[in-house]
Amino acid sequence: MDRAGGPGDNLVAEHINEQGDPDFNVGGVKRDMPPELQLEQLASYIHATYEDGPNYLALLPDRITHAAMLMLGSAVDHAMPATKWAGGVEVRPHELGAVFAPSEPTGAWAVSVWDGPANAKEMLWRPDVAAAAELSGTTILDVDDPADAQRAVDAVGAGVVWALGDVALPDAACYIVTFPSAQPERPGLVQVRAGSGLAGTEYHADGLISTPAEIRRRVEEAATFLRSAPSASAE
Incomplete structure (x- = not known):
């Protein structure tokens, strides 16, 4: 270079x-x-x-x-979030997607949404969702289809919506928006790429490539926000 x-x-x-x-x-x-x-x-x-x-x-x-x-060398922790934190999560099917239930649920619910392809949801996105669920105690419904996000919020009474990238956000009390291309107008945690020019918590990322350490940091901070967000009970 x-x-x-x-x-x-x-x-x-x-x-x-x-x-x-x-x-x-x-x-x-x-x-x-x-x-x-x-x-x-x-x-x-x-x-x-x-x-x-x-x-x-x-x-x-x-x-x-x-x-x-x-x-990156042997001095660096290469564990990914799901490997490090999600071992106690129960995954169960839902008509709108998949539910990630932590080992010690607090009763709070969230909905997560990404419009990526199905195989990428399973391998790239949902492991991070599972890790955040376990760290926060929040039960998270990840929708298969972003168009069903509002139905999902209504079905489980979610207090938080966590979106990756640019998707239409349903109505909720607050939001986590990860790597948007424009400044979100909704209240909550905005996770942006360093150098993007957007206001929010910055992470070093090239597209969806980040080091394991930055991925863990991003998921941990999403979990911290989930723990402090308004709680809601399931249907």
Whole structure:
């Protein structure tokens, strides 16, 4: 990657673990890197190694884990949210999608919504939903079809809607909006990509590529918001 020269060049060079460099080593260097440089290394490897296709998003979590182990080094925790936190979650079917019930439910309900393809929902989105459910004690109904989000809110009395990307938001008390392309007008937690120009909590991300650490941070902060949001009981 081309870089402009500057006073930080020596520090950057110390951390870089580039394929093709004679000093490249599998597992990376045994030191931590700034989050923005971790993302740069991770994203550059994924973009160079994998082609876009129907299964790209579904395979992305495994590819992120593999690339992080290869490029970011042994000093970094590579656990994904579902691996780290969602072991106690019960998943049960619902006519509108899937319910993620935490091991210690508080009685609060939320609805989550993303318009991604079905295989990506299962592999990329719903594991994060499950982890946030377990961390917060909130039972979350993730809808199969974004058009059913309002029905879902009404069915379970959800106090929070959590949306990934740009989808039509149903009526709810408050919202988590993750990676919108425009500033949401609804009250709540807005999670934005660093450098997007939008107001909110910033995370280093390239599209839906983030380091495992940033994914965990984003899910933890969604769970913190869910714990403090208005509670509602199921039907």
